[in-house]
Amino acid sequence: MATTTAQDVQDPARTRGSGTQTVYATIRQEILAMTLEPGSPLDEVKLSERFGMSRTPVREALLRLSADGLTTTLPNRNTIVAAIDFAALPAYFEALTLMYRVTTRGAAGRRSAGPARDIRTRQDEFARAVDAQDAYAMIEANREFHVAIAERAGNAYYTTFFSRLLDEGRRILRLYYSTFDDRLPRQYVEEHEDMIMAIEAGDVERADTLALAHAAQIVAQIQEYLARDATNARDIQNI
Amino acid sequence: MATTTAQDVQDPARTRGSGTQTVYATIRQEILAMTLEPGSPLDEVKLSERFGMSRTPVREALLRLSADGLTTTLPNRNTIVAAIDFAALPAYFEALTLMYRVTTRGAAGRRSAGPARDIRTRQDEFARAVDAQDAYAMIEANREFHVAIAERAGNAYYTTFFSRLLDEGRRILRLYYSTFDDRLPRQYVEEHEDMIMAIEAGDVERADTLALAHAAQIVAQIQEYLARDATNARDIQNI
DNA sequence: GATTTGAGAATAGTATACACTTTGTATTTT
DNA sequence: AAAATACAAAGTGTATACTATTCTCAAATC
Numbered sequence: 001m002a003t004t005t006a007q008d009v010q011d012p013a014r015t016r017g018s019g020t021q022t023v024y025a026t027i028r029q030e031i032l033a034m035t036l037e038p039g040s041p042l043d044e045v046k047l048s049e050r051f052g053m054s055r056t057p058v059r060e061a062l063l064r065l066s067a068d069g070l071t072t073t074l075p076n077r078n079t080i081v082a083a084i085d086f087a088a089l090p091a092y093f094e095a096l097t098l099m100y101r102v103t104t105r106g107a108a109g110r111r112s113a114g115p116a117r118d119i120r121t122r123q124d125e126f127a128r129a130v131d132a133q134d135a136y137a138m139i140e141a142n143r144e145f146h147v148a149i150a151e152r153a154g155n156a157y158y159t160t161f162f163s164r165l166l167d168e169g170r171r172i173l174r175l176y177y178s179t180f181d182d183r184l185p186r187q188y189v190e191e192h193e194d195m196i197m198a199i200e201a202g203d204v205e206r207a208d209t210l211a212l213a214h215a216a217q218i219v220a221q222i223q224e225y226l227a228r229d230a231t232n233a234r235d236i237q238n239i
Numbered sequence: 240m241a242t243t244t245a246q247d248v249q250d251p252a253r254t255r256g257s258g259t260q261t262v263y264a265t266i267r268q269e270i271l272a273m274t275l276e277p278g279s280p281l282d283e284v285k286l287s288e289r290f291g292m293s294r295t296p297v298r299e300a301l302l303r304l305s306a307d308g309l310t311t312t313l314p315n316r317n318t319i320v321a322a323i324d325f326a327a328l329p330a331y332f333e334a335l336t337l338m339y340r341v342t343t344r345g346a347a348g349r350r351s352a353g354p355a356r357d358i359r360t361r362q363d364e365f366a367r368a369v370d371a372q373d374a375y376a377m378i379e380a381n382r383e384f385h386v387a388i389a390e391r392a393g394n395a396y397y398t399t400f401f402s403r404l405l406d407e408g409r410r411i412l413r414l415y416y417s418t419f420d421d422r423l424p425r426q427y428v429e430e431h432e433d434m435i436m437a438i439e440a441g442d443v444e445r446a447d448t449l450a451l452a453h454a455a456q457i458v459a460q461i462q463e464y465l466a467r468d469a470t471n472a473r474d475i476q477n478i
Numbered sequence: 479g480a481t482t483t484g485a486g487a488a489t490a491g492t493a494t495a496c497a498c499t500t501t502g503t504a505t506t507t508t
Numbered sequence: 509a510a511a512a513t514a515c516a517a518a519g520t521g522t523a524t525a526c527t528a529t530t531c532t533c534a535a536a537t538c
Contacts, residue, residue, distance in 0.1 A: 016315070016527085016528055019492070020491085053492075055493085057491080060298075067306035067307075075520085076520055091396055095394060102337065255520090284488095293523045294524085
């Protein structure tokens with residue numbers, strides 16, 4: 001409910017065609033950042049008032065969000081922010097691990113592509129976020145780091161699917177990163193460094209091993225957090 | 240241009256909420272079946288006349304199709320059926336092969352799920368289509384066969400991604416299957432049989448080997464077809 | 479003759495109005 | 509008092525009207 005009364009009203013003469021895009025990008029961001037919690041109602045009229053436009057572009061934005069799986073449309077009722085499906089987490093981890101491996105392998109197989117400049121940039125951003133202990137920036141930079149690897153691998157199908165997975169994970173990570181002690185992010189920085197080295201050396205097998213270990217590391221941490229949290233949640237639930 | 244003047248007009252009092260769905264499903268089908276060729280313009284007004292409804296539900300259907308990557312929206316111009324990106328084919332084949340393997344492996348790992356009834360059903364449909372030499376039915380049944388395997392594997396992320404890949408491939412297959420001689424589909428039937436046996440036996444490694452061979456088989460055939468076709472196309476192009 | 483400019487047509491983007499469904503509540507009935 | 513029915517409110521689904529953009533084609537200019 002952070003921005004209930006906030007008015008994101010644009011200058012009334014915004015460029016034609018930007019309406020849907022603006023609403024889509026803004027709400028998507030808010031959902032992924034958990035500003036809008038799962039289950040929150042998204043009322044077309046209220047949103048149109050907030051953004052200072054008619055219902056039509058708002059509706060189209062909600063449609064796109066639904067296609068992304070970020071919202072759930074209840075027919076003839078309203079749209080709500082999609083729930084996080086904790087039951088699907090094992091499947092999620094499996095898919096995430098696979099894509100970590102495939103993309104990192106693929107990137108290493110592209111040795112001829114030269115130095116991994118983009119990946120390097122993202123890694124630096126990640127390291128800065130870790131130094132600043134900015135959990136949100138870490139999540140963003142981590143996502144961009146791995147997407148950059150996927151892009152170097154050069155398979156658009158993988159990049160698209162992987163991006164979706166990483167986005168979906170942002171909401172879970174958002175819960176998780178806040179509980180970090182300082183040790184793990186630094187370890188991730190080092191693991192990222194190793195991955196870059198393997199990629200630039202064109203060492204496919206080592207890249208694969210590192211990706212697998214990295215994924216296992218993250219999965220284990222999240223699972224541990226969730227186990228801890230489940231106990232807390234049970235205690236807190238019935239106040 | 241097959242259905243230019245066809246009127247898909249529904250009974251004017253169709254159920255509320257079905258409009259977008261109807262248009263989406265119909266056009267999607269027509270795109271995948273190549274009734275609507277890549278590059279064909281999709282005019283909102285013409286479509287609304289054809290389906291006997293206003294532009295709004297048509298627009299929303301086109302939006303969903305764009306989200307699926309089946310259409311391309313040219314801002315302030317019109318929407319066209321997405322082109323088949325032949326340059327992306329190697330990446331496509333790689334992703335397809337990976338998903339064949341992962342889903343078949345996953346299905347075999349679910350031995351406890353009992354007999355693979357759904358998969359069996361799809362296989363029978365595929366065999367019937369082969370007997371009838373009905374290329375279109377073959378493509379459909381083949382897709383459903385592999386989706387059934389993915390569903391048994393039980394990872395919704397894989398199922399979704401794989402379904403998308405198979406759909407995208409339907410348009411290519413549609414070009415390809417028409418040139419089939421009789422031998423290959425029968426071979427696919429046998430390969431499918433072997434996969435079912437491996438899955439029911441819970442033999443993960445054999446399932447993987449079979450999936451890989453099956454994928455390689457299909458990829459090789461399509462590539463051969465495309466190589467042939469490229470020569471033809473060059474000859475035909477400049478009449 | 480080629481190129482630029484401008485009017486008009488076509489078509490997408492947006493706003494608004496209306497109708498239908500669902501849901502919750504109050505009133506009636508048993 | 510419990511259940512059923514009717515009614516009102518909220519909010520979506522669809523239709524339609526309006527506006528801005530882009531393209532086309534022709535006329536004017538260089």
